[in-house]
Amino acid sequence: xxxxxxxxxxxxxxxxxxxxxxxxxxxxxxxxxxxxxxxxxxxxxxxxxxxxxxxxxxxxxxxxxxxxxxxxxxxxxxxxxxxxxxxxxxxxxxxxxxxxxxxxxxxxxxxxxxxxxxxxxxxxxxxxxxxxxxxxxxxxxxxxxxxxxxxxxxxxxxxxxxxxxxxxxxxxxxxxxxxxxxxxxxxxxxxxxxxxxxxxxxxxxxxxxxxxxxxxxxxxxxxxxxxxxxxxxxxxxxxxxxxxxxxxxxxxxxxxxxxxxxxxxxxxxxxxxxxxxxxxxxxxxxxxxxxxxxxxxxxxxxxxxxxxxxxxxxxxxxx
Numbered sequence: 001x002x003x004x005x006x007x008x009x010x011x012x013x014x015x016x017x018x019x020x021x022x023x024x025x026x027x028x029x030x031x032x033x034x035x036x037x038x039x040x041x042x043x044x045x046x047x048x049x050x051x052x053x054x055x056x057x058x059x060x061x062x063x064x065x066x067x068x069x070x071x072x073x074x075x076x077x078x079x080x081x082x083x084x085x086x087x088x089x090x091x092x093x094x095x096x097x098x099x100x101x102x103x104x105x106x107x108x109x110x111x112x113x114x115x116x117x118x119x120x121x122x123x124x125x126x127x128x129x130x131x132x133x134x135x136x137x138x139x140x141x142x143x144x145x146x147x148x149x150x151x152x153x154x155x156x157x158x159x160x161x162x163x164x165x166x167x168x169x170x171x172x173x174x175x176x177x178x179x180x181x182x183x184x185x186x187x188x189x190x191x192x193x194x195x196x197x198x199x200x201x202x203x204x205x206x207x208x209x210x211x212x213x214x215x216x217x218x219x220x221x222x223x224x225x226x227x228x229x230x231x232x233x234x235x236x237x238x239x240x241x242x243x244x245x246x247x248x249x250x251x252x253x254x255x256x257x258x259x260x261x262x263x264x265x266x267x268x269x270x271x272x273x274x275x276x277x278x279x280x281x282x283x284x285x286x287x288x289x290x291x292x293x294x295x296x297x298x299x300x301x302x303x304x305x306x307x308x309x310x311x312x313x314x315x316x317x318x319x
Contacts, residue, residue, distance in 0.1 A: 066263030137221025251293030
């Protein structure tokens, strides 16, 4: 297992922040009699106290994170950073497929499969598609396979709803890049977990997501609940996330959190970064609420069961 970066001391509590603010107020009040002699010094002191309070509040938001597996500033390339975990018994409840059903389980991260430039192209694809509609809540999806697109509090089929106009939004080159990236992700998962890539199949849901801090309107918008992909979807055996935007500069919150019995471990998104893992309860996880900005990503999922396979997307005939 690769070394795990330990996060430092836990974030400051809200009570501590309030004490800091009260202390700053007391200092300002106690110094009022000297205002005529040092207004500039007092102003600087106020700014320092307020700045420290804001910083401590922000760091307290991630106080439930005990380890950062990969930070935004890390560059994991060319080899993935792999963290092994024991397989759960979830897979015993499903038909086993030699060469695919997990024999060793874990989670991994790589920045060496998709370039940042390719991630930006895919993000522009997502932005164009989601600009046609979008959820009223904080989470919108675009599924190029089924055509599902968030629209208000429901979904529409983008190919049927927009008809021939879809050809003005997407290009064949967009879809070719999407297919190429999917193939590379499948290959790195197979290599990491010692699988036969021909025994793995793309499965649904595989989709683009756009998440911001808008208040949720429906259950579809509540993306932050802990869950297990194998139990939620049934067909999932391996899950991957390709991030299309950067944590810390384009959005805050929105980190992926593995919820283990002895602590919570996070991966910080970076454009072009692929995080992947076996889909059983050995990898219970959630996504933090996005607190600022917009987070873009693609969920790409794989199954061992050919009956749950889906094909790569293609523009409708005539486009």
